[in-house]
Amino acid sequence: MKNNLSFEKEKRIRELRWVEQVSTLLDSKFKVGGFRFGLDPLLNFFPILGPITTFATSVLLVLVMFRNGVSSKAAVKMLLNTIFDAIIGSIPVLGNIFDFFFKANKRNVKILKEHYHDGKHEGSAKGILTVLFIVLLTLCIFLFYLLWLFGEWIIGIIAH
Structure with a gap:
């Protein structure tokens, strides 16, 4: 041994x-x-x-x-x-x-x-991974929001 x-x-x-x-x-x-x-x-x-x-x-x-x-x-x-x-x-x-x-x-x-x-x-890495997940989720929500605003802007340009 x-x-x-x-x-x-x-x-x-x-x-x-x-x-x-x-x-x-x-x-x-x-x-x-x-x-x-x-x-x-x-x-x-x-x-x-x-x-x-x-x-x-x-x-x-x-x-x-x-x-x-x-x-x-x-x-x-x-x-x-x-x-x-x-x-x-x-x-x-x-x-x-x-x-x-x-x-x-x-x-x-x-x-x-x-x-x-x-x-x-x-x-454990649970704390780091939880914070990372929250940051990435927030970033994704923010990017989807910006994409939504961009889509509305494009539709507004096309509609007029």
């Missing part, structure tokens, strides 16, 4: 080290002057394929962390970082600039370390 636990611990350490290495490659591997950047902003210069590749890699990193015992709260925070990075990063020009400064994978490794070393981000 002790040998099995030792193997599991070594496996977790290997996988978490791999997560850190890939995060560094994506976010801060290269240095020009005093500025660090990784493959993430460079790959985003290739439309569609670049952002999909970096997003998929970032999600894979979160899944590896989750598989190694990160709480659902920490995993949701990491996924939100990754999704935010992917959405803003997909905006032409602005997204390319954004990707040089917002380092989602490094932020996720920080959450991981805080989870394991400081005991932060423990527990």
Whole structure:
């Protein structure tokens, strides 16, 4: 039993080290002057394929962390970082600039370390998911309202 636990611990350490290495490659591997950047902003210069590749890699990193015992709260925070990075990063020009400064994978490794070393981000993600659901629902209602107003405006133009 002790040998099995030792193997599991070594496996977790290997996988978490791999997560850190890939995060560094994506976010801060290269240095020009005093500025660090990784493959993430460079790959985003290739439309569609670049952002999909970096997003998929970032999600894979979160899944590896989750598989190694990160709480659902920490995993949701990491996924939100990754999704935010992917959405803003997909905006032409602005997204390319954004990707040089917002380092989602490094932020996720920080959450991981805080989870394991400081005991932060423990527990369920229900609170975060509830707030996110309410915000998205409110946004959808607002957008439907704007669409309704736009439709009335178009009908008013056509009717006159």
